[in-house]
Amino acid sequence: MFTRHVSRRLAPYIDGELDAAGRRGVEDHLAACATCRLAYGQVRIGIESLDRLPAVAAPETIWVALEAALAEQRPYPARTSGWRWAFAAAAVVVMIAAAWWIADLDAGKWIVTDAATRARVAVGSIGYVDVEPNTRIRLLKDRPEEHRFQLAHGTIHATITAPPRLFFVNTASAVAVDLGCEYTLSTDDNGSGLLRVTRGWVAFEWKGLESLVPAGAMCHTRPSTGPGIPYFEDAPESLQQAVDGGPDGLNAILEASRIRDTLTLWHLLQRVDPADRGRVYDRIAALTPVPAGVSRDRALALDPETLKLWKDELAWTW
């Protein structure tokens, strides 16, 4: 009996990453399939070709620059000079005289900045949060496995270097979950807010909804609906307006979208009326080839594995 092609299992087969049954399956198929035998030869050549890459050594200048950069970071961080570090509402705010960062903010304490002040808060040892003017924020949890803030209103800029899902910021209508990144988050007292990501990824989550926001993209959140559809800051204006609730929303988005805007379309597929899903699917498929493993039926049924597989492929254009 002829089995499915094994072209995508050839590297693990050659690398010895398949179990005995997997190896047997590949070998049986190769014995019967000339197409996959050809592919096998090509993969082998591909793997062996890498031995021809010239060896390279890192230049010593990198270490010199590293030492200089590390020296600059002590005390942490040097580029904050010139900021005013002051905090209102003394009863609830941690004050450190003549300090320029807050080392040990206790859980439950609020930081409140007025129109003329800013603050910087260390997040364990994984990064820091810059608190912009007119902002109210507090630390909810500060554990190695969970650093969680609550942003009541105002704007923060978070710079985090850590494995995903260690740093969280709650707002009234969404939770920003760090996936290893740098971002700016603003919100008002009602929960209307905006997330702009400048590095890495952020998951914007609320009551089962999740918007994945990569570097260069932004996403609104609103009290009644939670995180919205993310879009790139360089997306066509008509697309941005349509996502933000402009007239003729879906048509405008479909018409204006570029390959990179499959970020918006992939999220939209899961949020539009079921009757409109097919149009969104077709637009993505027209912009970029649908990968193997993604079928129209399963995508329209919002099958989680299918959506994830498709997202993983599309994300390389985001």
Next chain:
Amino acid sequence: MSTLSDREISPAILESCRSGERDAFRALYDCYKDRVYAITLYFFHGDHAIAADVTQEVFLKLMTNIVQFRGNSEFSTWLYRLVVNCCMDTARRRRPAAAVPDMAVLAAEAPSQEEEYARAQTGASVREAVSALPPKFRIAVLLRYFEGLSYDQMARALHCSMGTVASRLSRGHKMLGERLKDLVGPKG
């Protein structure tokens, strides 16, 4: 290809790094620097300046935040994630100018002996073929080759499933093989 297990940093050095000892940082840097630099250099089409910047960024983040890590496995996972994130983020920022292989590097490195010159040319062809891979295949191929990561480690570093790793490596190597079939014959 040497594998990661040959060359991993010792737990004692990691512990000293967490204590902020400069010599331990240097030992850690020496252990990984060439591999990280090679990945970034080949990822960024032979551009030494970008490779140096990205390598510096990786190690700066690593050294600034190493105190939080306990155990070698977690550290390794984090290092590779940093490499992947820094490469992909930098590639995104540089998108319009990204894909021109640096032939000047080849010229500067070409040896005088005919045989070595031929070898250098082969290397340059392989490097160009690697450069032509889509970024997701390129980073997977480079991580596998230079770091000798298992598929499980690669899945964690690349934020994807092991099946996706297998698929990307298979497709990436096949693309290389198609392009280099006249240049590099299978061994043995």
